Amino acid sequence: MKSSYLALWLLLAGALAIFLIVGFSDDIKLGDYTVKKAPFAETLFPDSAKVERENYGLEASGGMEATLPEEIMPKEVPTDSLPKNILLFGDSMTMNLALRFAKYAKQNGHQMHAINWDSSNTKIWAETDTLSYYINKLKPDFIFISLGSNEVYFKDPYKRHPYVKQILSVIGDVPYVWIGPPTWDNRTAINDMLEATCRPGSFFRSSGMEFKRKKDKIHPTREASALWVDSIMRWMPKSAHPILADFPSDSLGKVNSNIILLKALNK
């Protein structure tokens, strides 16, 4: 090999060796910042990533039903018949969901607030104080979460697990239902992770449902979102904390959706 090629080869090989060592080493921190690593471990040893997920108490493939011992599987619980102060928050899917949820709220005597934050994801909600601000302000006693659609394409959604945990810790003891993203091309990993992280009976799995989509082929249309909400409310009696969820009648009249719109600008 010509000496120039040798020098170039040594440079490339040296760089690879350094990235390999860093990739398999403990986290390198610069102050509060953690230096990112090349994903060698996940590529070479996919099982090692699985071990790490298990360390979080998660298992992807089977979802909740496959991994939870029977004693902690959700049991049917009586419906809470009190009117609720409901908060729905999440990404751009939230808007159309909120329009239909508002009708259910009016029909069943609940109060409804919704926060639609365009292009938001679990990281954004976990790292800002927006959620705690609105929880303190609105004092909801039931929460719906619609997040995960902007994380469907992540190779390893388990990296988002800490953010999901953070959101759930802010919600605390308030009963909630996490509405899984309506995945559009058989990607189920994000749903698997959310399902495994949420309390039993607090996750509604939307993947696998058929949706009529908007032109972007991602967002369900308003009509499809309404049917989506109908499915969630039909499932509600099986959830960990069922609330009144009677089908809205046609004679409800004007319904105020109380939607707070946060632009993607704030990302």
Next chain:
Amino acid sequence: MNIPELLQYIPDNFLTAIRSIGRELLYDPKAPMLFSSGLFWMLFLLFLPIYGLVKGTKWKMVLFVVVFSLYFYYKSSGLFFLMLIGTSLIDWGLSHWIYRIKGRGGKLAVVWLSVAISLSILGYFKYANFFLWNWNQMVEGNFQPLDIILPVGISFYTFQSISYIVDVYKQRIAPTRYWIDYLFFLSFFPALVAGPIVRADYFLPQIEKNERPSSQKIWGGLWLIIVGVVKKALIADYIAQYNDLIFNEPSLYTGVQTLMGVLGYTMQIYCDFSGYSDMAIGLALIMGFRLGINFDSPYKSRNLTDFWRRWHISLSSWLRDYVYIPLGGNRKGTFRTYLNNFLTMLIGGLWHGAAWKFIFWGAMHGVGLAVHKAFKPVLQKIPDNWFTIFISWALTFVYVSLLWVFFRAADFESSILIIKNIFEDFQWSQIPQFAQARPAWCIMMAALIVFHFFPHKWSVAVQWAFIRINWVVKLIIFLIAVQLVIEFMSEEVSPFIYFQF
């Protein structure tokens, strides 16, 4: 997992690692091999020492590179690499036939046969569904799209194949003596999937010469690769994350946000494509081959004619030589010159994709070129000063940027919505708010614009400085560039925009 754990882990999971490597080496339609991918660089590490050893003997070098190129194409397009071999066999056979036939008419007939075969293959894979859809729209039929997968890079190598046949016919070159030399030209992996479109008369003599690259060329090549990686994998992929939001849901954003998305896409497509070209040119340079320049600071252009001399130069010069000039160029009067310009750009638009939006984009560039040509005598009388330079630059930049909206948006309606949004909902007060919300995006865009307007000699000087510096400093620069890419990398790497063409 840390290193001691890993050392314990490897013996038990050796087979898993081997299986993972095996899986990575197989064709995966969702993960075509990109120059910016880790897998490519690991393979290149294996490729380089062998290439260094065989470079001295032409046939060994050709054979080795062809095998590697075909594997590269397999990784990008699966079994379509067999079609590439088939195309090369037909072209090579026909080129020898053209060479041997005495009469001009006979030669021309074989040229048309070859061009028809090449365009039929391209037409089937790229345009069949488009034409069927339009036909069904006309007859109000029930359109069922054919299940066709577009082989990566087919538009690029089809144009290379046509240029080879035409150049043999025009006696600019003789057909290659050996088929494998032609396959080398057609499948040369740095330029295979996304250009630059290499001309046979420029490239084939380089194969014959089989020159060993100097140390300057090798390090110059590495510098171009670093620049390309930063442009494509760092800047383009990062700014794309914001631009995609705007183009996917144009109705949700303010005028300023939309304008930034459009400006962002203008820079994204440049960084994406020119970055990939830089990597291709750099790789070829390391291997001792020149591919020619493909981008020359296109957004410095002061008119559309200038823009097309600087943007995707290998395509625009191909269109000039194999479409515009054969149509008559500027030799058949003023009207025909405008018409030929327009038709050439229309074909250029259609080359980019089988959709009306690309045809419209090409047509509008054709109109712009014709208007510039028509007003050239008047424009030449205007004195050249800073004001006129700025106005001509701004007009060109705005026109090009607005046309990118039609190129990128999902459909015509969305394009109009985006443009309307910019003009109807723009408020100066939103600018500081935007800068505050997206500082990294703004800094990256600002840096990019500043670098783009650096004089060419400055970038040459930086390249020379890199060539001359110590090996350790080169390594550090390389490490920093790659680490920056890892830091800013979106979880799912954006596909290369020009792959789809």
